[in-house]
Amino acid sequence: MKLKSILSGICLLFLGLLWTHGAEIFAIPAAAAQELGGLTSSTISGLALIVGLIITVLDVLMWLLFLLLELVMDPSFIFSAGLLRMLQEVWQFSRDLVNVGFAILLIVGAVWTVVTANTEKVKTMLPKFVILVVVVNFSWFIPRVIFDVAQIAAYTVFQIPSMLNAPACSTPSADGRRLEPCRIVTNLAFFGATQTIPAGAAGWQCPLPGLVCYQSVPVAVAVAGGATPRTVVISGLVVNHARLGNMGTIMEQAAVVNNGQGPDIGTLLVFIVKMAIILVLHVALVFPLLAMIVAFFIRIPVLWFTIAFMPFVALGIMLEGKLPGNFDVTQQIGWRYVKAAFLPAFVAVPFAVGFIMLNAAMQMAPPSGLFATPVPLIAGVTNLWQLLWMLIALFIMWTGVFSILKQDEITGKFSESMKGIGMATMKLPAALPILPWKGADGRNMSISQGLKSIDPRNMAPNGVYVPHRQRAGAPDQPSVQRGTQAIHNDNTLRGNIDVHIRNITDAMPAPQVHQHVNRAIQAAQLNPTLSRLPRNEIVEAIIQGLGNLSTRRQQQIRDNMNPPAANPPPANPPAANPPPANPPQPNP
Secondary structure: OHHHHHHHHHHHHHHHHHHHHHHHHOOOOHHHHHHHOOOOHHHHHHHHHHHHHHHHHHHHHHHHHHHHHHHHOOHHHHOOHHHHHHHHHHHHHHHHHHHHHHHHHHHHHHHHHHHHOOOHHHHHHHHHHHHHHHHHHOOOHHHHHHHHHHHHHHHHHHHHHHHOOOOOOEEEOOOOOOEEEOEEEEEEEEHHHHHHOOOOOOOEEEEEOOOEEEEEEEHHHHHHOOOOHHHHHHHHHHHHHOOOOOOOOEOOHHHHEOOOOOEOHHHHHHHHHHHHHHHHHHHHHHHHHHHHHHHHHHHHHHHHHHHHOOHHHHHHHHOOOOOHHHOOHHHHHHHHHHHHHOHHHHHHHHHHHHHHHHHHHOOOOOOOOHHHOEOOOEOOOOEHHHHHHHHHHHHHHHHHHHHHHOOOHHHHHHHHHHHHHHHHHHOOHHHOOOOOOEOOOOOEOOHHHHHHOOOHHHEOOOOOEOOOOOOOOOOOHHHHHHHHHHHHHOHHHHHHHHHHHOOOOOOOOHHHHHHHHHHHHHHHOOOHHHHOOOHHHHHHHHHHHHOOOOHHHHHHHHHOOOOOOOOOOOOOOOOOOOOOOOOOOOOO
8 A cells, every 4th residue: 555655646746747847858859759669649649539538528427417416405306296295105105004013013912911911011012102103103294304404404514604704705817816706607508508508698608619508607696696505615616616617628739739740749748648637637526526416316215215114113113123134124214314314414514614714725825936836737727826726625525525425335335436436547547658668568658657667777877767678687578578478378388387386385495496487487498489588588478477476476486497506615614633733752
């Protein structure tokens, strides 16, 4: 986990350097153009087209999710008149069944009392029985009261920003020199409907012409027109602070053309990096919104089912511990309804707090120096200071939404899945093969592959880093790749090699390890491609060809591919006992 965090930080730093100094980093001389090996301007243009298409789809999806969010959080949509009548009929049927059950229990209790002549048990259960009979017949009224309390709680939380003496919602202007009031979205048009909007219509903007247009008014006008606190907070946080209205607009798109002479590959690479960053920002916004929509859609049938079968909670309390399978009716119906009812109030907490803090932060003057650095990335985000607060808004939504949704068993499963998909999608830009260096497979490397392959031994004497530079005694990577491919293509060969490698254990002495490695090498040498390689390259091909070896096992194989050296004689062998300097003289 620590290594992943370090690599993620290095990757972000690398993206930042490409962003600010991309022209210098990718200033590839014409003489070195052949080193790109297929990384042509057409390739980069194709990548830009694919990433741009993904960004456009995500941008349209975010506007659709924003529209749906208002819908699924509206209580009048959940309990409209027709739905409420049908729900009450189902509840009445459940209530009648439970009343029949209580009547049967009453008869059984009376018979049991007469037969056993023991009234103590009945006297103990009778008060509880009477209370539960009353609760059953009020089980339509009680959930409605709980739901109303939950709605009031959510309304109150969303109302907190207006209760406090906090700054009004505002965002920097397009030139970044002043603050402008937040604008609340009041109307949306998609696809063909965008063509019916009159030119110059008041308040209408089209971030994606032909796909999405929206109408907005200043927050004060929206409040005077009856906008709810929920609408103000959600629209203020998502559309204004998280910059939903500008996310689909990439600055300096014309820079991909090199003075009318066709695309310049260095500029195209920088443009790809910008699009990759915008893609990450889109993912950071779209997946929390998607998780909320899914959770609130799941909440609707949960509310319907739990209200419809709420009378069974009383029966479950009466038969506590006697139901088959230890089924807890109170937990599965009663408490599940309470959690679903209060879900908007729980989600409102991080939204409201984040909205308050971001409004206060907008009043702060940006510090000079680094934070004043121009950021030609998204329209309306002019410098690093504004980008910082945009990222904070996205972080509030990401952490707040997923932390709340995972508390419930049902919504937690879906929200964690959404979070996992979002995290995987964020890694997509780092997997684009945009670096002008070849990997071990002969293809251009991605940023993540480049970071993993960094080796100080590849530094040339002139200080230039050359990936896969041939060192003395180092395996030839193309040869190793051919050997690896030969192992992949021949299942029999792979099995013969694997059977020897599998016999190696961590505690095995070095001579025995060498025997198994040597047998694996001999099995590999039966293949014509591998037979032409030296031992060290065969070993690397075996390690890459098997692919499922631990790091410890790989090192064990490399260390023992040659026979262990025999014990050398001591440097200074002990001398034989010398004759005494003065041997004793025989007696005359």
